[in-house]
Amino acid sequence: MSKSIQEKPVRLIDARGPRYTAAITTLVLSAALVTKSNLIIGFQFAVFLSAVLFGLRRSIYGFIYRNLIQPRLSGPVPSENEAAPRFAQLIGALFAATALLGGVTGNSAVFLIATSFALAAAFLNAAFGFCLGCQCYLLILRGKVRLTA
Amino acid sequence: MESLLPLVLLLALTSIAGIIYHAKKGDIKKSKRLQIFESEIGARYGKRASILQFSTTFCSECRAAKAIVKDVVKELSDIAYIELDAESNLDLVRRVDIRSTPITIFLDKNGYEIARAKGTPKRDQLIKAIQAL
Structure with a gap:
Protein backbone atom coordinates (compact mmCIF):
# COMPACT_ATOMS: atom_id res chain seq x y z
CA MET A 1 0.00 0.00 0.00
CA SER A 2 1.65 3.19 -1.12
CA LYS A 3 -0.24 5.77 0.92
CA SER A 4 -0.53 4.21 4.34
CA ILE A 5 -1.72 6.00 7.46
CA GLN A 6 1.68 5.95 9.24
CA GLU A 7 3.78 7.69 6.60
CA LYS A 8 3.11 11.38 7.28
CA PRO A 9 4.98 13.16 10.11
CA VAL A 10 2.44 14.80 12.41
CA ARG A 11 2.31 16.61 15.74
CA LEU A 12 0.74 14.15 18.14
CA ILE A 13 -1.23 14.69 21.34
CA ASP A 14 -2.80 12.37 23.93
CA ALA A 15 -6.09 11.44 22.21
CA ARG A 16 -7.94 11.39 25.57
CA GLY A 17 -7.09 15.04 26.28
CA PRO A 18 -9.57 16.82 23.96
CA ARG A 19 -12.54 14.99 25.51
CA TYR A 20 -11.54 15.99 29.05
CA THR A 21 -10.91 19.57 28.02
CA ALA A 22 -14.29 19.55 26.23
CA ALA A 23 -15.84 18.59 29.58
CA ILE A 24 -14.19 21.61 31.27
CA THR A 25 -15.32 23.79 28.34
CA THR A 26 -18.90 22.51 28.80
CA LEU A 27 -18.87 23.57 32.46
CA VAL A 28 -17.44 27.01 31.70
CA LEU A 29 -19.81 27.69 28.79
CA SER A 30 -22.78 26.48 30.89
CA ALA A 31 -21.80 29.03 33.53
CA ALA A 32 -21.53 31.71 30.82
CA LEU A 33 -24.97 30.85 29.45
CA VAL A 34 -26.67 30.86 32.85
CA THR A 35 -25.02 34.02 34.19
CA LYS A 36 -24.78 35.80 30.78
CA SER A 37 -21.34 36.88 31.92
CA ASN A 38 -19.04 38.61 29.46
CA LEU A 39 -16.16 37.84 31.78
CA ILE A 40 -16.69 34.08 31.58
CA ILE A 41 -17.19 34.02 27.80
CA GLY A 42 -14.13 36.29 27.49
CA PHE A 43 -12.12 33.81 29.56
CA GLN A 44 -13.29 30.92 27.37
CA PHE A 45 -12.38 32.91 24.27
CA ALA A 46 -8.86 33.35 25.69
CA VAL A 47 -8.68 29.58 26.32
CA PHE A 48 -9.72 28.76 22.74
CA LEU A 49 -7.27 31.32 21.40
CA SER A 50 -4.39 29.93 23.48
CA ALA A 51 -5.04 26.47 21.97
CA VAL A 52 -5.14 27.89 18.44
CA LEU A 53 -1.97 29.96 18.86
CA PHE A 54 0.21 27.70 21.03
CA GLY A 55 -1.25 24.23 20.41
CA LEU A 56 -3.41 22.06 22.62
CA ARG A 57 -0.59 20.90 24.89
CA ARG A 58 0.36 24.49 25.74
CA SER A 59 -3.19 25.81 26.05
CA ILE A 60 -4.73 26.68 29.41
CA TYR A 61 -6.89 23.53 29.61
CA GLY A 62 -4.04 21.49 28.13
CA PHE A 63 -1.92 22.57 31.11
CA ILE A 64 -4.71 21.51 33.52
CA TYR A 65 -5.09 18.17 31.71
CA ARG A 66 -1.37 17.38 31.72
CA ASN A 67 -0.85 18.30 35.36
CA LEU A 68 -4.08 17.27 37.10
CA ILE A 69 -5.89 14.69 34.95
CA GLN A 70 -3.35 12.80 32.82
CA PRO A 71 -1.19 11.60 35.78
CA ARG A 72 -4.31 9.96 37.27
CA LEU A 73 -5.16 8.02 34.09
CA SER A 74 -3.85 4.50 33.61
CA GLY A 75 -3.32 2.31 30.57
CA PRO A 76 -1.64 2.97 27.25
CA VAL A 77 -1.69 6.52 25.93
CA PRO A 78 -3.48 6.71 22.57
CA SER A 79 -2.20 9.47 20.31
CA GLU A 80 -3.71 11.45 17.48
CA ASN A 81 -2.79 14.30 15.15
CA GLU A 82 -3.32 17.69 16.77
CA ALA A 83 -4.47 19.38 13.55
CA ALA A 84 -8.19 18.61 13.67
CA PRO A 85 -8.78 19.26 17.41
CA ARG A 86 -6.79 22.48 17.04
CA PHE A 87 -9.01 23.49 14.14
CA ALA A 88 -12.02 22.71 16.35
CA GLN A 89 -10.61 25.18 18.90
CA LEU A 90 -10.52 27.81 16.16
CA ILE A 91 -14.22 27.22 15.45
CA GLY A 92 -14.86 27.50 19.20
CA ALA A 93 -12.87 30.74 19.33
CA LEU A 94 -15.00 32.21 16.52
CA PHE A 95 -18.23 31.38 18.35
CA ALA A 96 -16.85 32.68 21.66
CA ALA A 97 -15.70 35.91 19.96
CA THR A 98 -19.16 36.36 18.42
CA ALA A 99 -20.80 35.76 21.81
CA LEU A 100 -18.42 38.22 23.47
CA LEU A 101 -19.16 40.82 20.81
CA GLY A 102 -22.89 40.29 21.36
CA GLY A 103 -22.44 40.60 25.12
CA VAL A 104 -20.33 43.76 24.92
CA THR A 105 -22.72 45.48 22.49
CA GLY A 106 -25.77 44.47 24.54
CA ASN A 107 -27.16 42.09 21.90
CA SER A 108 -28.27 39.26 24.16
CA ALA A 109 -29.70 37.15 21.28
CA VAL A 110 -26.27 36.98 19.60
CA PHE A 111 -24.67 36.13 22.97
CA LEU A 112 -27.22 33.37 23.62
CA ILE A 113 -27.06 31.78 20.14
CA ALA A 114 -23.27 31.87 19.77
CA THR A 115 -22.69 30.55 23.31
CA SER A 116 -25.30 27.82 22.73
CA PHE A 117 -23.59 26.61 19.54
CA ALA A 118 -20.19 26.44 21.25
CA LEU A 119 -21.70 24.71 24.29
CA ALA A 120 -23.58 22.12 22.18
CA ALA A 121 -20.37 21.25 20.29
CA ALA A 122 -18.34 20.96 23.51
CA PHE A 123 -21.04 18.83 25.17
CA LEU A 124 -21.25 16.49 22.15
CA ASN A 125 -17.50 15.93 22.37
CA ALA A 126 -17.44 15.50 26.16
CA ALA A 127 -20.47 13.21 26.44
CA PHE A 128 -20.45 11.28 23.15
CA GLY A 129 -16.89 11.65 21.81
CA PHE A 130 -18.20 13.41 18.70
CA CYS A 131 -15.92 16.29 17.73
CA LEU A 132 -17.93 18.50 15.39
CA GLY A 133 -14.99 20.77 14.57
CA CYS A 134 -12.81 17.75 13.73
CA GLN A 135 -15.47 16.52 11.27
CA CYS A 136 -15.48 19.97 9.66
CA TYR A 137 -11.69 19.76 9.28
CA LEU A 138 -11.87 16.92 6.71
CA LEU A 139 -14.60 18.78 4.83
CA ILE A 140 -12.38 21.89 4.74
CA LEU A 141 -9.49 19.81 3.34
CA ARG A 142 -11.85 18.38 0.71
CA GLY A 143 -12.99 21.89 -0.18
CA LYS A 144 -9.40 23.10 -0.52
CA VAL A 145 -8.67 20.36 -3.07
CA ARG A 146 -11.77 21.38 -5.03
CA LEU A 147 -10.63 25.00 -5.08
CA THR A 148 -7.09 24.16 -6.17
CA ALA A 149 -8.26 21.62 -8.81
CA MET B 1 -34.76 29.21 37.36
CA GLU B 2 -35.62 31.14 34.19
CA SER B 3 -31.96 31.52 33.29
CA LEU B 4 -31.46 27.76 33.65
CA LEU B 5 -34.12 26.96 31.06
CA PRO B 6 -31.98 27.62 27.92
CA LEU B 7 -29.20 25.49 29.37
CA VAL B 8 -31.50 22.58 30.25
CA LEU B 9 -33.19 22.73 26.82
CA ASP B 27 -24.27 0.57 10.94
CA ILE B 28 -23.38 -1.19 7.68
CA LYS B 29 -25.64 0.05 4.90
CA LYS B 30 -25.96 -0.94 1.27
CA SER B 31 -24.58 1.74 -1.01
CA LYS B 32 -24.45 2.76 -4.64
CA ARG B 33 -22.30 0.61 -6.93
CA LEU B 34 -19.39 2.96 -7.33
CA GLN B 35 -16.18 1.46 -8.72
CA ILE B 36 -12.87 2.15 -7.04
CA PHE B 37 -9.78 1.18 -9.02
CA GLU B 38 -6.70 -0.58 -7.68
CA SER B 39 -4.55 2.18 -9.15
CA GLU B 40 -6.36 4.75 -7.00
CA ILE B 41 -5.56 2.99 -3.75
CA THR B 56 -7.08 10.01 9.39
CA THR B 57 -4.30 10.73 11.82
CA PHE B 58 -6.70 12.82 13.95
CA CYS B 59 -9.22 10.02 14.35
CA SER B 60 -8.68 7.88 17.43
CA GLU B 61 -11.76 5.80 16.57
CA CYS B 62 -10.03 4.69 13.36
CA ARG B 63 -7.74 2.46 15.41
CA ALA B 64 -10.71 0.69 16.97
CA ALA B 65 -12.31 0.21 13.54
CA LYS B 66 -9.05 -1.17 12.14
CA ALA B 67 -8.63 -3.59 15.07
CA ILE B 68 -12.18 -4.99 14.70
CA VAL B 69 -12.02 -5.41 10.92
CA LYS B 70 -8.53 -6.94 10.96
CA ASP B 71 -9.58 -9.34 13.71
CA VAL B 72 -12.65 -10.49 11.77
CA VAL B 73 -10.81 -10.97 8.44
CA LYS B 74 -7.54 -12.40 9.80
CA GLU B 75 -8.42 -16.01 8.82
CA LEU B 76 -9.88 -15.05 5.44
CA SER B 77 -7.06 -14.99 2.90
CA ASP B 78 -9.37 -14.21 -0.03
CA ILE B 79 -10.52 -10.91 1.51
CA ALA B 80 -8.07 -8.00 1.44
CA TYR B 81 -8.06 -5.32 4.11
CA ILE B 82 -6.74 -1.97 2.90
CA GLU B 83 -6.38 1.16 5.03
CA LEU B 84 -6.04 4.54 3.32
CA ASP B 85 -5.13 7.91 4.78
CA ALA B 86 -7.98 10.21 3.77
CA GLU B 87 -5.78 13.33 3.97
CA SER B 88 -3.31 11.87 1.44
CA ASN B 89 -6.06 10.77 -0.95
CA LEU B 90 -8.33 13.80 -1.10
CA ASP B 91 -9.29 13.35 -4.76
CA LEU B 92 -10.58 9.85 -4.02
CA VAL B 93 -12.15 11.10 -0.77
CA ARG B 94 -14.16 13.61 -2.81
CA ARG B 95 -15.06 11.12 -5.51
CA VAL B 96 -16.39 8.48 -3.12
CA ASP B 97 -17.90 11.13 -0.82
CA ILE B 98 -16.02 10.54 2.44
CA ARG B 99 -17.16 13.19 4.92
CA SER B 100 -15.84 11.75 8.17
CA THR B 101 -13.56 8.97 9.39
CA PRO B 102 -13.47 6.06 9.90
CA ILE B 103 -15.46 4.93 6.87
CA THR B 104 -15.31 1.25 5.96
CA ILE B 105 -16.26 0.35 2.38
CA PHE B 106 -17.00 -3.21 1.27
CA LEU B 107 -15.94 -3.90 -2.31
CA ASP B 108 -16.55 -6.91 -4.53
CA LYS B 109 -13.66 -8.60 -6.36
CA ASN B 110 -13.89 -6.04 -9.18
CA GLY B 111 -13.76 -3.04 -6.87
CA TYR B 112 -17.46 -2.18 -6.95
CA GLU B 113 -18.81 -0.80 -3.69
CA ILE B 114 -21.41 -3.03 -2.02
CA ALA B 115 -21.87 -1.42 1.39
CA ARG B 116 -20.26 1.05 3.76
CA ALA B 117 -20.13 1.77 7.48
CA LYS B 118 -19.69 5.19 9.02
CA GLY B 119 -17.84 4.92 12.33
CA THR B 120 -16.52 1.72 13.92
CA PRO B 121 -18.45 -1.18 12.33
CA LYS B 122 -20.53 -3.28 14.72
CA ARG B 123 -18.92 -6.71 15.01
CA ASP B 124 -22.11 -8.75 14.43
CA GLN B 125 -23.04 -6.72 11.35
CA LEU B 126 -19.46 -6.94 10.11
CA ILE B 127 -19.42 -10.75 10.32
CA LYS B 128 -22.76 -10.94 8.47
CA ALA B 129 -21.57 -8.49 5.80
CA ILE B 130 -18.36 -10.46 5.24
CA GLN B 131 -20.27 -13.75 5.02
CA ALA B 132 -22.48 -12.16 2.36
CA LEU B 133 -19.53 -11.00 0.25
Missing part, protein backbone atom coordinates in the same frame (compact mmCIF):
# COMPACT_ATOMS: atom_id res chain seq x y z
CA LEU B 10 -29.87 22.89 25.00
CA LEU B 11 -28.36 19.96 26.90
CA ALA B 12 -31.54 17.90 26.39
CA LEU B 13 -31.64 18.52 22.63
CA THR B 14 -27.91 17.89 22.26
CA SER B 15 -28.24 14.67 24.28
CA ILE B 16 -30.99 13.44 21.93
CA ALA B 17 -28.78 14.23 18.92
CA GLY B 18 -25.84 12.47 20.59
CA ILE B 19 -27.88 9.36 21.43
CA ILE B 20 -29.17 9.11 17.83
CA TYR B 21 -25.61 9.57 16.53
CA HIS B 22 -24.32 6.83 18.84
CA ALA B 23 -27.11 4.41 17.91
CA LYS B 24 -26.59 4.82 14.16
CA LYS B 25 -22.80 4.95 14.25
CA GLY B 26 -21.16 1.88 12.71
CA GLY B 42 -2.19 1.53 -4.68
CA ALA B 43 -3.10 -1.97 -3.55
CA ARG B 44 -4.36 -5.29 -4.94
CA TYR B 45 -7.91 -6.40 -4.29
CA GLY B 46 -8.74 -9.71 -2.63
CA LYS B 47 -9.82 -12.70 -4.74
CA ARG B 48 -13.30 -12.69 -3.19
CA ALA B 49 -13.71 -9.15 -1.91
CA SER B 50 -11.93 -6.26 -0.22
CA ILE B 51 -12.54 -4.03 2.76
CA LEU B 52 -11.29 -0.49 2.33
CA GLN B 53 -11.03 1.72 5.40
CA PHE B 54 -10.54 5.47 5.19
CA SER B 55 -8.73 6.80 8.26
Whole structure:
Protein backbone atom coordinates (compact mmCIF):
# COMPACT_ATOMS: atom_id res chain seq x y z
CA MET A 1 0.00 0.00 0.00
CA SER A 2 1.65 3.19 -1.12
CA LYS A 3 -0.24 5.77 0.92
CA SER A 4 -0.53 4.21 4.34
CA ILE A 5 -1.72 6.00 7.46
CA GLN A 6 1.68 5.95 9.24
CA GLU A 7 3.78 7.69 6.60
CA LYS A 8 3.11 11.38 7.28
CA PRO A 9 4.98 13.16 10.11
CA VAL A 10 2.44 14.80 12.41
CA ARG A 11 2.31 16.61 15.74
CA LEU A 12 0.74 14.15 18.14
CA ILE A 13 -1.23 14.69 21.34
CA ASP A 14 -2.80 12.37 23.93
CA ALA A 15 -6.09 11.44 22.21
CA ARG A 16 -7.94 11.39 25.57
CA GLY A 17 -7.09 15.04 26.28
CA PRO A 18 -9.57 16.82 23.96
CA ARG A 19 -12.54 14.99 25.51
CA TYR A 20 -11.54 15.99 29.05
CA THR A 21 -10.91 19.57 28.02
CA ALA A 22 -14.29 19.55 26.23
CA ALA A 23 -15.84 18.59 29.58
CA ILE A 24 -14.19 21.61 31.27
CA THR A 25 -15.32 23.79 28.34
CA THR A 26 -18.90 22.51 28.80
CA LEU A 27 -18.87 23.57 32.46
CA VAL A 28 -17.44 27.01 31.70
CA LEU A 29 -19.81 27.69 28.79
CA SER A 30 -22.78 26.48 30.89
CA ALA A 31 -21.80 29.03 33.53
CA ALA A 32 -21.53 31.71 30.82
CA LEU A 33 -24.97 30.85 29.45
CA VAL A 34 -26.67 30.86 32.85
CA THR A 35 -25.02 34.02 34.19
CA LYS A 36 -24.78 35.80 30.78
CA SER A 37 -21.34 36.88 31.92
CA ASN A 38 -19.04 38.61 29.46
CA LEU A 39 -16.16 37.84 31.78
CA ILE A 40 -16.69 34.08 31.58
CA ILE A 41 -17.19 34.02 27.80
CA GLY A 42 -14.13 36.29 27.49
CA PHE A 43 -12.12 33.81 29.56
CA GLN A 44 -13.29 30.92 27.37
CA PHE A 45 -12.38 32.91 24.27
CA ALA A 46 -8.86 33.35 25.69
CA VAL A 47 -8.68 29.58 26.32
CA PHE A 48 -9.72 28.76 22.74
CA LEU A 49 -7.27 31.32 21.40
CA SER A 50 -4.39 29.93 23.48
CA ALA A 51 -5.04 26.47 21.97
CA VAL A 52 -5.14 27.89 18.44
CA LEU A 53 -1.97 29.96 18.86
CA PHE A 54 0.21 27.70 21.03
CA GLY A 55 -1.25 24.23 20.41
CA LEU A 56 -3.41 22.06 22.62
CA ARG A 57 -0.59 20.90 24.89
CA ARG A 58 0.36 24.49 25.74
CA SER A 59 -3.19 25.81 26.05
CA ILE A 60 -4.73 26.68 29.41
CA TYR A 61 -6.89 23.53 29.61
CA GLY A 62 -4.04 21.49 28.13
CA PHE A 63 -1.92 22.57 31.11
CA ILE A 64 -4.71 21.51 33.52
CA TYR A 65 -5.09 18.17 31.71
CA ARG A 66 -1.37 17.38 31.72
CA ASN A 67 -0.85 18.30 35.36
CA LEU A 68 -4.08 17.27 37.10
CA ILE A 69 -5.89 14.69 34.95
CA GLN A 70 -3.35 12.80 32.82
CA PRO A 71 -1.19 11.60 35.78
CA ARG A 72 -4.31 9.96 37.27
CA LEU A 73 -5.16 8.02 34.09
CA SER A 74 -3.85 4.50 33.61
CA GLY A 75 -3.32 2.31 30.57
CA PRO A 76 -1.64 2.97 27.25
CA VAL A 77 -1.69 6.52 25.93
CA PRO A 78 -3.48 6.71 22.57
CA SER A 79 -2.20 9.47 20.31
CA GLU A 80 -3.71 11.45 17.48
CA ASN A 81 -2.79 14.30 15.15
CA GLU A 82 -3.32 17.69 16.77
CA ALA A 83 -4.47 19.38 13.55
CA ALA A 84 -8.19 18.61 13.67
CA PRO A 85 -8.78 19.26 17.41
CA ARG A 86 -6.79 22.48 17.04
CA PHE A 87 -9.01 23.49 14.14
CA ALA A 88 -12.02 22.71 16.35
CA GLN A 89 -10.61 25.18 18.90
CA LEU A 90 -10.52 27.81 16.16
CA ILE A 91 -14.22 27.22 15.45
CA GLY A 92 -14.86 27.50 19.20
CA ALA A 93 -12.87 30.74 19.33
CA LEU A 94 -15.00 32.21 16.52
CA PHE A 95 -18.23 31.38 18.35
CA ALA A 96 -16.85 32.68 21.66
CA ALA A 97 -15.70 35.91 19.96
CA THR A 98 -19.16 36.36 18.42
CA ALA A 99 -20.80 35.76 21.81
CA LEU A 100 -18.42 38.22 23.47
CA LEU A 101 -19.16 40.82 20.81
CA GLY A 102 -22.89 40.29 21.36
CA GLY A 103 -22.44 40.60 25.12
CA VAL A 104 -20.33 43.76 24.92
CA THR A 105 -22.72 45.48 22.49
CA GLY A 106 -25.77 44.47 24.54
CA ASN A 107 -27.16 42.09 21.90
CA SER A 108 -28.27 39.26 24.16
CA ALA A 109 -29.70 37.15 21.28
CA VAL A 110 -26.27 36.98 19.60
CA PHE A 111 -24.67 36.13 22.97
CA LEU A 112 -27.22 33.37 23.62
CA ILE A 113 -27.06 31.78 20.14
CA ALA A 114 -23.27 31.87 19.77
CA THR A 115 -22.69 30.55 23.31
CA SER A 116 -25.30 27.82 22.73
CA PHE A 117 -23.59 26.61 19.54
CA ALA A 118 -20.19 26.44 21.25
CA LEU A 119 -21.70 24.71 24.29
CA ALA A 120 -23.58 22.12 22.18
CA ALA A 121 -20.37 21.25 20.29
CA ALA A 122 -18.34 20.96 23.51
CA PHE A 123 -21.04 18.83 25.17
CA LEU A 124 -21.25 16.49 22.15
CA ASN A 125 -17.50 15.93 22.37
CA ALA A 126 -17.44 15.50 26.16
CA ALA A 127 -20.47 13.21 26.44
CA PHE A 128 -20.45 11.28 23.15
CA GLY A 129 -16.89 11.65 21.81
CA PHE A 130 -18.20 13.41 18.70
CA CYS A 131 -15.92 16.29 17.73
CA LEU A 132 -17.93 18.50 15.39
CA GLY A 133 -14.99 20.77 14.57
CA CYS A 134 -12.81 17.75 13.73
CA GLN A 135 -15.47 16.52 11.27
CA CYS A 136 -15.48 19.97 9.66
CA TYR A 137 -11.69 19.76 9.28
CA LEU A 138 -11.87 16.92 6.71
CA LEU A 139 -14.60 18.78 4.83
CA ILE A 140 -12.38 21.89 4.74
CA LEU A 141 -9.49 19.81 3.34
CA ARG A 142 -11.85 18.38 0.71
CA GLY A 143 -12.99 21.89 -0.18
CA LYS A 144 -9.40 23.10 -0.52
CA VAL A 145 -8.67 20.36 -3.07
CA ARG A 146 -11.77 21.38 -5.03
CA LEU A 147 -10.63 25.00 -5.08
CA THR A 148 -7.09 24.16 -6.17
CA ALA A 149 -8.26 21.62 -8.81
CA MET B 1 -34.76 29.21 37.36
CA GLU B 2 -35.62 31.14 34.19
CA SER B 3 -31.96 31.52 33.29
CA LEU B 4 -31.46 27.76 33.65
CA LEU B 5 -34.12 26.96 31.06
CA PRO B 6 -31.98 27.62 27.92
CA LEU B 7 -29.20 25.49 29.37
CA VAL B 8 -31.50 22.58 30.25
CA LEU B 9 -33.19 22.73 26.82
CA LEU B 10 -29.87 22.89 25.00
CA LEU B 11 -28.36 19.96 26.90
CA ALA B 12 -31.54 17.90 26.39
CA LEU B 13 -31.64 18.52 22.63
CA THR B 14 -27.91 17.89 22.26
CA SER B 15 -28.24 14.67 24.28
CA ILE B 16 -30.99 13.44 21.93
CA ALA B 17 -28.78 14.23 18.92
CA GLY B 18 -25.84 12.47 20.59
CA ILE B 19 -27.88 9.36 21.43
CA ILE B 20 -29.17 9.11 17.83
CA TYR B 21 -25.61 9.57 16.53
CA HIS B 22 -24.32 6.83 18.84
CA ALA B 23 -27.11 4.41 17.91
CA LYS B 24 -26.59 4.82 14.16
CA LYS B 25 -22.80 4.95 14.25
CA GLY B 26 -21.16 1.88 12.71
CA ASP B 27 -24.27 0.57 10.94
CA ILE B 28 -23.38 -1.19 7.68
CA LYS B 29 -25.64 0.05 4.90
CA LYS B 30 -25.96 -0.94 1.27
CA SER B 31 -24.58 1.74 -1.01
CA LYS B 32 -24.45 2.76 -4.64
CA ARG B 33 -22.30 0.61 -6.93
CA LEU B 34 -19.39 2.96 -7.33
CA GLN B 35 -16.18 1.46 -8.72
CA ILE B 36 -12.87 2.15 -7.04
CA PHE B 37 -9.78 1.18 -9.02
CA GLU B 38 -6.70 -0.58 -7.68
CA SER B 39 -4.55 2.18 -9.15
CA GLU B 40 -6.36 4.75 -7.00
CA ILE B 41 -5.56 2.99 -3.75
CA GLY B 42 -2.19 1.53 -4.68
CA ALA B 43 -3.10 -1.97 -3.55
CA ARG B 44 -4.36 -5.29 -4.94
CA TYR B 45 -7.91 -6.40 -4.29
CA GLY B 46 -8.74 -9.71 -2.63
CA LYS B 47 -9.82 -12.70 -4.74
CA ARG B 48 -13.30 -12.69 -3.19
CA ALA B 49 -13.71 -9.15 -1.91
CA SER B 50 -11.93 -6.26 -0.22
CA ILE B 51 -12.54 -4.03 2.76
CA LEU B 52 -11.29 -0.49 2.33
CA GLN B 53 -11.03 1.72 5.40
CA PHE B 54 -10.54 5.47 5.19
CA SER B 55 -8.73 6.80 8.26
CA THR B 56 -7.08 10.01 9.39
CA THR B 57 -4.30 10.73 11.82
CA PHE B 58 -6.70 12.82 13.95
CA CYS B 59 -9.22 10.02 14.35
CA SER B 60 -8.68 7.88 17.43
CA GLU B 61 -11.76 5.80 16.57
CA CYS B 62 -10.03 4.69 13.36
CA ARG B 63 -7.74 2.46 15.41
CA ALA B 64 -10.71 0.69 16.97
CA ALA B 65 -12.31 0.21 13.54
CA LYS B 66 -9.05 -1.17 12.14
CA ALA B 67 -8.63 -3.59 15.07
CA ILE B 68 -12.18 -4.99 14.70
CA VAL B 69 -12.02 -5.41 10.92
CA LYS B 70 -8.53 -6.94 10.96
CA ASP B 71 -9.58 -9.34 13.71
CA VAL B 72 -12.65 -10.49 11.77
CA VAL B 73 -10.81 -10.97 8.44
CA LYS B 74 -7.54 -12.40 9.80
CA GLU B 75 -8.42 -16.01 8.82
CA LEU B 76 -9.88 -15.05 5.44
CA SER B 77 -7.06 -14.99 2.90
CA ASP B 78 -9.37 -14.21 -0.03
CA ILE B 79 -10.52 -10.91 1.51
CA ALA B 80 -8.07 -8.00 1.44
CA TYR B 81 -8.06 -5.32 4.11
CA ILE B 82 -6.74 -1.97 2.90
CA GLU B 83 -6.38 1.16 5.03
CA LEU B 84 -6.04 4.54 3.32
CA ASP B 85 -5.13 7.91 4.78
CA ALA B 86 -7.98 10.21 3.77
CA GLU B 87 -5.78 13.33 3.97
CA SER B 88 -3.31 11.87 1.44
CA ASN B 89 -6.06 10.77 -0.95
CA LEU B 90 -8.33 13.80 -1.10
CA ASP B 91 -9.29 13.35 -4.76
CA LEU B 92 -10.58 9.85 -4.02
CA VAL B 93 -12.15 11.10 -0.77
CA ARG B 94 -14.16 13.61 -2.81
CA ARG B 95 -15.06 11.12 -5.51
CA VAL B 96 -16.39 8.48 -3.12
CA ASP B 97 -17.90 11.13 -0.82
CA ILE B 98 -16.02 10.54 2.44
CA ARG B 99 -17.16 13.19 4.92
CA SER B 100 -15.84 11.75 8.17
CA THR B 101 -13.56 8.97 9.39
CA PRO B 102 -13.47 6.06 9.90
CA ILE B 103 -15.46 4.93 6.87
CA THR B 104 -15.31 1.25 5.96
CA ILE B 105 -16.26 0.35 2.38
CA PHE B 106 -17.00 -3.21 1.27
CA LEU B 107 -15.94 -3.90 -2.31
CA ASP B 108 -16.55 -6.91 -4.53
CA LYS B 109 -13.66 -8.60 -6.36
CA ASN B 110 -13.89 -6.04 -9.18
CA GLY B 111 -13.76 -3.04 -6.87
CA TYR B 112 -17.46 -2.18 -6.95
CA GLU B 113 -18.81 -0.80 -3.69
CA ILE B 114 -21.41 -3.03 -2.02
CA ALA B 115 -21.87 -1.42 1.39
CA ARG B 116 -20.26 1.05 3.76
CA ALA B 117 -20.13 1.77 7.48
CA LYS B 118 -19.69 5.19 9.02
CA GLY B 119 -17.84 4.92 12.33
CA THR B 120 -16.52 1.72 13.92
CA PRO B 121 -18.45 -1.18 12.33
CA LYS B 122 -20.53 -3.28 14.72
CA ARG B 123 -18.92 -6.71 15.01
CA ASP B 124 -22.11 -8.75 14.43
CA GLN B 125 -23.04 -6.72 11.35
CA LEU B 126 -19.46 -6.94 10.11
CA ILE B 127 -19.42 -10.75 10.32
CA LYS B 128 -22.76 -10.94 8.47
CA ALA B 129 -21.57 -8.49 5.80
CA ILE B 130 -18.36 -10.46 5.24
CA GLN B 131 -20.27 -13.75 5.02
CA ALA B 132 -22.48 -12.16 2.36
CA LEU B 133 -19.53 -11.00 0.25
